[in-house]
Amino acid sequence: MNDMSNPVIIKGGIGDSPKRTEDHRFLSGKGRYTDDINRPGQAYAYFKRSDVAHGVIKSIDTTAAAAMPGVVAIYTGEDIAKAGIGGVPCGWQLHSKDGSPMVEPPHPILAQGKVRYVGDAIAMVIAETTEQAKDAAEALVIDIETLPAVSEMRAATAPGAALVHDAAAGNICFDWHIGDKAAVDAAFATAFKIAKIDVVNNRLIPNPMEPRAAIGDFDQSSGEHTLYTTSQNPHVIRLLMGAFVLQIPEHKLRVVAPDVGGGFGAKIFHYIEEAAVTWAAAKLNRPVKWTCERGEAFITDAHGRDHITHAELAMAEDGKFLGLRVNTMANMGAYLSTFAPSVPTYLSATLLAGVYTTPAIYGEVKAIFTNTVPVDAYRGAGRPETTFLLERLVDVAAKEMGMDRVAIRRRNFIPIDAYPYQTPVALMYDSGNHEATLARCMEIADWNGFEARRAAAAQRGKLRGIGMSTYLEACGIAPSAVAGALGARAGLYEVANVRVHPTGSVTVFTGTHSHGQGHETTFAQLVADQLGVPFESVEVVHGDTAKIPFGMGTYGSRSLAVGGSAMVKAMDKIIAKGKKIAAHLMEAAVDDIEFKDGKFTVTGTDKSKSFAEIAITAYVPHNYPIEEVEPGLDETAFYDPKNFTYPGGCHICEVEIDPETGVVQLIAFTAVDDIGRVINPMIVHGQVHGGVTQGIGQALLEHAIYDETGQLLSGSLMDYTMPRADNIVNIHVGTESTMCTHNPLGAKGVGEVGAIGSPPAVINAVVDALRDYGVTHVDMPATAQKIWSIINAGINAGAPRMAAE
Template sequence: MNDIIKGGIGDSVRRTEDHRFLSGHGHYTDDMNRPGQAHAYFKRSDVAHGVIRSIDTSAAASMPGVVAIFTGEDFARDNIGGVPCGWQIHSKDGSPMIEPPHPVLAQGKVRYVGDAIAMVIAETRQQAKDAAEALVIDIDSLPAVADLRAAAAPDAPLVHDDAKGNVCFDWHIGDKDAVDAAFAQAHKVATIDLVNNRLIPNPMEPRAAIGEYDLSSGEYTLYTTSQNPHVIRLLMGAFVLHIPEHKLRVVAPDVGGGFGSKIFHYIEEAAVTWAAAQVHCPVKWTCERGEAFITDAHGRDHVTHAELALAEDGKFLALRVRTMANMGAYLSTFAPSVPTYLHATLLAGVYTTPAIYAEVKAMFTNTVPVDAYRGAGRPEATFLLERIVDVAAKELGMDRIAIRRRNFIPADAYPYQTPVALQYDSGNHEATLAKAMDHAGWAGFEQRRAEAKSRGKLRGIGVSTYLEACGIAPSAVAGALGARAGLYEVANVRVHPTGSVTVFTGTHSHGQGHETTFAQLVADQLGVPFEAVEVVHGDTAKIPFGMGTYGSRSLAVGGSAMVKAMDKIIAKGKKIAAHLMEASTDDIEFKEGKFTVAGTDKSKAFAEIALTAYVPHNYPIEEIEPGLDETAFYDPKNFTFPGGCHIAEVEIDPETGVVSLLNFTAVDDIGRVINPMIVHGQVHGGVAQGIGQALLEHAIYDETGQLLSGSLMDYTMPRADDLPNIRVGTESTMCTHNPLGAKGVGEVGAIGSPPAVINAVVDALRDYDVTHIDMPATAQKIWSIIQGAGPRMAAE
């Protein structure tokens, strides 16, 4: 890669924000210390389910440095609301989902290990922690349920009394009659049962929050590690603390990773904000790593049965899916949307399956709430689909590539209406497959397999051809599907008198490189130097109301809002230029930072027009307002649909079961590429997380609801030596309905990679008659399979 080349669209510009991040000059919430602040520590339940009989605070309250101790009763007395859910789902019968209240601090019962019971505020963090340990809490333990299947059992303990059978909702989508008819005519049926393992996000920066209250103005400020500060202000202000929006400021400074886990409104944010007004000083809380394991929203956790009806020639006739999805003990902000509209609507994938029917039953359990984690529903759909396609190929005796090609949506079939609501606008799946196979050396694999066998190793190759939905939209459609907020984005583009530009965006960066990518976008469209562009985000006092960053929406939605705002800037600039050059506005052209009278050599530089806008001595003020500052909102017409092909090659040591991932190829269709270097980095990161899910990561609870994988000693995240060289390529078709043609890249790596890895593992174990292995494919699991098949293999 080159260093800064030019700074426009398509250039591999080094991230400008990296200097402060890598030199220790980042400004994170935990770096902040407000004058006179106190520190909060939360006492959390160490049982998964129980009735709170009493909380004795007397000994703790008398300890050194203790300022105050609050419990759920204090919040109830002040009429503090529960943490709201931002998406509503209706069951098959039309009834709304069960939506139990989620108090800021537990009231009456605790429902998972980690449920906050009390908040201790002291002069130092250690004093608060010591006092919390001195609290005497009497809890009568109740039977708990942590496993999805156990939660569905007739005699299972109820997490919430009003959620009969622990069911939150029982939802469906698709045409059941058409699917049943297709299955009745099927030549073969491929069947699979699988688990999509529960994951714990573990971003580099743990969550933190500082609440502040100004007695003189009645204004509150929350500093927090959030992906969407305006959404936090809306949810916390309107539904929890009942603070008018003009009296509540939410600031999300630098954020060290989120992967979805920092989208949601958490109880700690509301608690410290409320407490600041009670104790008359700022209140700071920083999460410990172990605390994060039992408080940050978890991801995935599906149990699925799927069936694919097949014609004799390998064409897919219908897909039938039945999924149970874990919600945890409470409904997190966007949890109900993940296994429904972000999952089941993607079950067509890249294929022309004519009929699909999916049922999703969401269950409460005594576990940490589950919500969106990188990919959010699309990895679950892709894993299901790409695994059952491999099973179908084996069922029919077909080549894995041939069966995919036979069922691909042709490039000339777009726009393509799927049987599960979505209409895809563009794609070329044959192109991404062919390029990935070439990069991965697919044609020479059997030679590599034979060479590995000569060394006593098992070699396998796996493919995943996937499609996902990004840039959640449009607001009207999303609202009809249950979203309780708009899903547009906003940008304010402020051109200064000297021609430099500040962009205020409603999206938020937590590692994606927005300060670089958005500056490139502005530099390209306005023709200003890359270095002359400033990008501002993360402060509700500075930016218009925006929806933040998740679902790979920042460029496709936020960038499109910037384009619309810059279109307004250029349109006004043309009027000013026309006046200065005594020409008609219709004759003014704008290109590469210059306003030119068409067909002449008369021109004005962008900076000249900017100065004129602010120094309007020669300016028809009655016709054109001074200044060059425009705002635009963009509400997308449709989702965007990135896709691609991922290929993994593995080698297994049959003596130990250890999987070595030798090569990984990712060719993704993400629409227009603004910065190839950042694209490569995003894909690398996503693939690493997908490999972690496929081979290593698994959040495990015991039958009492205790998290057994509650630290980095027990929860195995991928390290550098677990990852291969990752070859990244793009084969782009443009999005047809946003001005950039962008589709999104932030989640493709985590979506396409898990099935590619598991398909490779299954391929390596083909001589052991393995048709499926659930994630994570650990060495112990694989060794057990090999040992169990040993005598039969020896006999053969």
């Protein structure tokens, strides 16, 4: 116990970089992931999945499979239908331009009538071991009449194309728009120059280190269901699964998400396996466990990105942007995943202004059903797609205008004195300083010294290029009223319960959830800083709906800005109550009590009480203002933001290309981001490093490719290229902070900035390296084969072999 009259000197507060609290258990192998959990008497589930992309299920014969050793039960879509189990719901509703609601086909837990993508679950086999379940699944006799499939959006919308869902004419889910078309048309009518670009934002497969897993458990004596799952938001899973799928009252359904080994968005959503094992556990009255295999994850985890976009930018003679028009096709896959409709629309098109003062913007989005894995939010969720489009288009515009790439950006930046800034596409940015992040990034990257490095590379037979992106994103996905008006079917607040124990130590119960971000460290720093308690005396609890108040989980870089702000509000209540107790103990007026550095002091005197003394008094109220204040020191607060938060920044990438092989090598990467208040610089750097690495993966390596029959050709790590250590360079990270003006921390969010700012910086550098070949754009990923083909096509067309030759 601490000496309550002499509190420990505070360390590990805001701005410090203490080692991550959670790392000891992770590095020593003591982490507790879902697959580490084993319930007494559990059985094991294996899902038989479709190996064709589209077809009618004619029959399923389970006779032979059911007779195999160890088989406990086999369930099909027919069993699910008879049980009255609902389909997996979509959490976001949109309407088309004409006001009609989006087409929202049912998504059954197990396929009913038809299969619609390779990986669609047809049957669940439960056995005493996973191996027995797999063997029995292979013995199922399934007759599927194969139908024509559509795996590519343009093919899916062609006349006469096969329909993924009969209700979706032309395979269109919705046809949505935003902005002022008339104003944009008028701007283009007066334009001096028009820049145009077509871009493909390649489909990605998340591949977190920990595959998904789920364990359903049921207590017959109490009627309570428990689901252990790899989720970023256990309360949302409980809400969706309990209310819409299994019809289980919330007080009878507990969802536990223990340690989670990476999510990147792929573990936000409610998946069919979670509902299936929860239902089966109650039906069999024994726990049922399922763990995804890596190859299975490729065809079941929600994919990311997959947009095709045409954009045009109208410019005045001085290079000022006049108007922007954008037309996007967005792949939804075979079903609508939890947040899928929001990604290309309200999380993407509302950012079309970027960091620029473009006065007129009009965007159109057509969402398309295809016979592929459902597509949903992946790190950045819509903002990387828009940033890539804008930052490639701005480089094309600079070339069209004959202007320097930096100069045209500076000409069109939103000036710092224009904040708060209302964009033409709904959002109002509250703060930012784009010139500061640009200048700092250029300085660190030695932008002005690049041409000498380009010449030196040419002497070595290399093509060298440099590229930048200047971006802004929206985080937090709030406030709830606005999100609801935009189609969200849930509130998007956050909650925190701060429990001060009698000895002065603190436990925080938070509705956000960590899957690698270091919440147990960062949140402890908030508490240490605000309450003045030792960093080591703070415990952070998350991930269990039986322990924490209703919270919305972790995504959209909302943990600190929204979850942390809820903690601040709860601690404000703790301090306010503590002042009343302190005033009573020191016989002073409450208004005369101030709290600082862990002490309650009577203003203008040396009379004080430590935080620990107030804590013990709250729980041992022998001398206590009992008429005014209840015993105990335990407060809860909900925080619903007033606006999104808007991180931004500048990323600069330098590459070299070997013209003999087409291999792109990163030489240097610099990221300077404005994320508002920095709580832990070390964790910020780690988040940026991870995000940039993922962005580099998209820019140079990763691409989920389907053939015309709907077969995933890049369905393993042998075919889908993830970034490795030799693909990455030492990433230089800097911050230039302007505070968020509407949350108590001034925080904006950092989790996704790296993945948003880096892809266009990399591709801009690649295009710059290929400038002497007449290249104006390269679609991601810029693989060696693609670059080699471009170079050789240029050589065959008479382009110079090397810029220096």
